[in-house]
Amino acid sequence: MITLHLIGIGTGNPDHVTMEARRAIAGADLVLLPEKGAAKSDLADLRRQILADVSDMPPPVASFEMPERDPALPYLERVDRWHDAIAARWAGAMAAHPRARDVALLVWGDPSLYDSTLRIAARLDPAPRLRVVPGITALQALTAAHAIPLNSVNGPVTITTGRRLRDDGWPEGAEIVAVMLDGETSFAGLAPEGIEIWWGAFLGMENQVLEAGPLTEAGPRIQRTRAEARAAHGWIMDIYLMRRRPG
Structure with a gap:
């Protein structure tokens, strides 16, 4: 066998x-x-x-x-x-x-x-x-690159895909959302107020690129950086983590 x-x-x-x-x-x-x-x-x-x-x-x-x-x-x-x-x-x-x-x-x-x-x-x-x-995993590489924990104290993490985020929006009741397999920067369809994002592409490679900050500010930067990196390399592998502030 x-x-x-x-x-x-x-x-x-x-x-x-x-x-x-x-x-x-x-x-x-x-x-x-x-x-x-x-x-x-x-x-x-x-x-x-x-x-x-x-x-x-x-x-x-x-x-x-x-x-x-x-x-x-x-x-x-x-x-x-x-x-x-x-x-x-x-x-x-x-x-x-x-x-x-x-x-x-x-x-x-x-x-x-x-x-x-x-x-x-x-x-x-x-x-x-x-x-x-x-x-x-890409999640481990992302949180290490940004030097952040994956979860809040005693808090859950929701892992989803770009397709689900685009079709269904922010997962109900979620505080922290990790998004994989997103070819379209689906975070752009969210109401950005109160959301922070940590994004990375080519994690662990020499051409690694990172962006982070409030989604209102970082979202457009990520879209530009992602488009430039994909055009330069012909492909891209990326992932991001978002956290919604309570209230």
Whole structure:
């Protein structure tokens, strides 16, 4: 039976790769490496850099092209079919290396937090044995970069997506809201009074950028900075935390 190691590698800084993750990578027979086109080639390059850092003789790599989502489909059906297509690419890459028994996939952040790797792995047939190696999350990298706590004293934190924030507004009863997977700066649709925001992109990387402050002032700065960074790099990964002052 194949063991599929889903290894969290943090948010882009090779120093985020834990000792457990390094041992798992070094012990793999094969590493699956997604390619997302020339515009995002530095993501694949960073994974290769991590492999080289872990060992003088890193495991062999099986590259595969990431499929595209079909924008014509409804959102949930679009994601469901996309996950099927990714699972098929994994299966094809592993089938081309039939002797590999320990297969690794390097996952941004942590495989359990707003990441679909585990759901995709569940579609493989035959099902492999799964091992998850936790990684530093974008939330941890964001709060560390801004030197702030995630929560208030004894307070809850709501984690949501840009799509949900855009469609539903500020989550009912929430004090602190962390927003992931937001491609449209959905905070711009909120009434900004009384809200503070801490935003970061390319967290942990050399090109990390940060903004923070009252949403009335910081919101437009974030929109400009985000647009400039995306234009410069051809892609962007960002996250933000908002806190609403009581009263």
